[in-house]
Amino acid sequence: MDSRDLLPIGEVVRRSGFAASALRFYEAEGLIHATRSPGGQRLFERSTLRRLAFIRAASNVGLRLEEIRAELAHLPSNRTPTRADWQRVSRHWRGRLDEQIAALERLRDGLDSCIGCGCLSLQRCRLTNPDDVVAGIDEEPGAKLLPRALRPL
Amino acid sequence: MDSRDLLPIGEVVRRSGFAASALRFYEAEGLIHATRSPGGQRLFERSTLRRLAFIRAASNVGLRLEEIRAELAHLPSNRTPTRADWQRVSRHWRGRLDEQIAALERLRDGLDSCIGCGCLSLQRCRLTNPDDVVAGIDEEPGAKLLPRALRPL
DNA sequence: CCTTGAACTCAAGTTCACTTGAACTTCAAT
């Protein structure tokens, strides 16, 4: 663990694109880790850059930090993650991506089948009941117009 | 405009799935409109249900209320929107959906091409530079690891 | 030594989209 492998926060800011405040926040939240210089300044390992790449990607897919933290927890803490480690995490992560795409496509297809009549029901296009889109779709409490799952939680 | 066509808030809650507090909030924000009973209670027109269906759908696609309000502003205010009115708005709205799907697919494909090596670069998989994912991707300020556009704004 | 830029801490602020709570009022039915 040569000290040349340890990056000060400014370096990580330039190379990751995250703001310093975000990095401090992530450290406080336990998503990344930093050692300290004798004077108390943060020093990040290079592998942190990959962690940050993962964080950005995952958050773009809609994972919340809490979930990302959970995913990252599957990485080994005692050694620098290997390719295989990242592959395992990424595969898990990919399922979420597929889900999101599928949900959006369902929504789009619903819109396609509905755009002709303009009723916006997206679930049941009832031309016989053009003024009341939602009623009768689902009598159960908690009935929702659209498939949720597009917005995590 | 027969009074039987005017729905009290509880009715709208049941039929739309939105909480009463959300409906009040939307009214205050100008996304929906309500007349009042002599005693001051809200009375919604039936067409409000369709507006609400649109709001839910749009917000599932990731539009923020501000944007939704802008879209809804394209509907006529002097008369009940027709099918054609809704079609115009929906078509506009669909583009956003397509964009979102495309962005997610790009991300997924990037992940696919990268999962084999585990490097998580998602843009350039440099096996020659396995410890530094982000450096060198883009020297310009503001360089971002991933295509944004997944998160609105 | 002195300055300058980069980094530090800690509390508080921001935005979005609502929800919650307190303290009433109105409506519909008996």
Next chain:
DNA sequence: ATTGAAGTTCAAGTGAACTTGAGTTCAAGG
């Protein structure tokens, strides 16, 4: 007339993900 459910207002709170600000310290060069 009474009562209980449903509705009202307004201010304040929530949670996610950071950012901002104030005031302080560190590290390197001249």
